[in-house]
Amino acid sequence: xxxxxxxxxxxxxxxxxxxxxxxxxxxxxxxxxxxxxxxxxxxxxxxxxxxxxxxxxxxxxxxxxxxxxxxxxxxxxxxxxxxxxxxxxxxxxxxxxxxxxxxxxxxxxxxxxxxxxxxxxxxxxxxxxxxxxxxxxxxxxxxxxxxxxxxxxxxxxxxxxxxxxxxxxxxxxxxxxxxxxxxxxxxxxxxxxxxxxxxxxxxxxxxxxxxxxxxxxxxxxxxxxxxxxxxxxxxxxxxxxxxxxxxxxxxxxxxxxxxxxxxxxxxxxxxxxxxxxxxxxxxxxxxxxxxxxxxxxxxxxxxxxxxxxxxxxxxxxxxxx
Numbered sequence: 615x616x617x618x619x620x621x622x623x624x625x626x627x628x629x630x631x632x633x634x635x636x637x638x639x640x641x642x643x644x645x646x647x648x649x650x651x652x653x654x655x656x657x658x659x660x661x662x663x664x665x666x667x668x669x670x671x672x673x674x675x676x677x678x679x680x681x682x683x684x685x686x687x688x689x690x691x692x693x694x695x696x697x698x699x700x701x702x703x704x705x706x707x708x709x710x711x712x713x714x715x716x717x718x719x720x721x722x723x724x725x726x727x728x729x730x731x732x733x734x735x736x737x738x739x740x741x742x743x744x745x746x747x748x749x750x751x752x753x754x755x756x757x758x759x760x761x762x763x764x765x766x767x768x769x770x771x772x773x774x775x776x777x778x779x780x781x782x783x784x785x786x787x788x789x790x791x792x793x794x795x796x797x798x799x800x801x802x803x804x805x806x807x808x809x810x811x812x813x814x815x816x817x818x819x820x821x822x823x824x825x826x827x828x829x830x831x832x833x834x835x836x837x838x839x840x841x842x843x844x845x846x847x848x849x850x851x852x853x854x855x856x857x858x859x860x861x862x863x864x865x866x867x868x869x870x871x872x873x874x875x876x877x878x879x880x881x882x883x884x885x886x887x888x889x890x891x892x893x894x895x896x897x898x899x900x901x902x903x904x905x906x907x908x909x910x911x912x913x914x915x916x917x918x919x920x921x922x923x924x925x926x927x928x929x930x931x932x933x934x935x
Contacts, residue, residue, distance in 0.1 A: 863920050
């Protein structure tokens with residue numbers, strides 16, 4: 615449907631418009647307003663509406679930096695359609711360097727929200743009501759939680775053709791099969807007929823330059839794929855497609871010494887890590903259970919028995935099958 619203008623957050627977005635709006639979240643106990651900045655670029659030609667969002671978890675800085683660089687470099691200016699950028703979605707968590715909302719909720723587990731629910735639920739409800747209806751595609755940028763470092767990867771349901779094609783166009787080193795998590799942003803968009811892609815790269819509270827640049831490049835690739843930007847781009851290298859995965863867990867408690875590089879292919883019985891005591895009396899090897907790719911590594915120095923150490927591939931698929 616072609617329209618001369620779009621109503622967005624109570625503002626008219628005309629063709630060729632470049633706007634910065636504020637999405638009201640709530641008030642602090644001091645009565646100060648908390649607002650989420652939203653940046654909108656609409657081309658003079660109609661086309662898809664793409665949402666780029668970071669900071670759903672307030673301690674995941676890589677996603678914030680990806681969207682910031684896209685804004686700073688002017689990569690969010692489309693030749694067709696509209697690009698919406700939200701660098702910091704969970705503004706409360708970002709201020710507090712916390713994953714969660716002030717009510718203790720994970721914002722990515724309360725969608726589509728409720729007008730009379732918790733603070734996080736009310737925020738999700740307003741987002742679902744005010745922003746979601748205008749969006750056709752969304753890329754949600756995340757990082758590994760705690761001390762887990764994710765190799766740059768996109769996650770989608772491989773049987774979902776639209777999101778899988780988006781993942782291939784994005785061109786991250788890995789595409790990981792991921793079911794829809796109940797009440798997540800990605801599931802909420804899917805239920806409304808939208809196409810959502812999840813990006814993971816690096817870890818919380820740290821910048822990962824390789825993951826950040828992969829995220830920026832991937833977002834631009836998607837813009838080209840959707841016909842929102844003109845010109846030729848260098849085709850991304852084929853992604854490793856992981857159909858099934860599992861966690862290699864710590865068989866003992868102790869100090870962790872990682873011996874494999876994230877993102878690499880290793881053979882069965884390769885020593886992935888050593889677990890030791892601090893007194894020189896105990897040392898045990900953690901070996902690869904089978905040939906696999908490693909695409910997430912726990913870099914914590916101290917681990918407990920059962921802790922997730924390495925996320926590895928179980929089944930692979932060649933791109934194009």
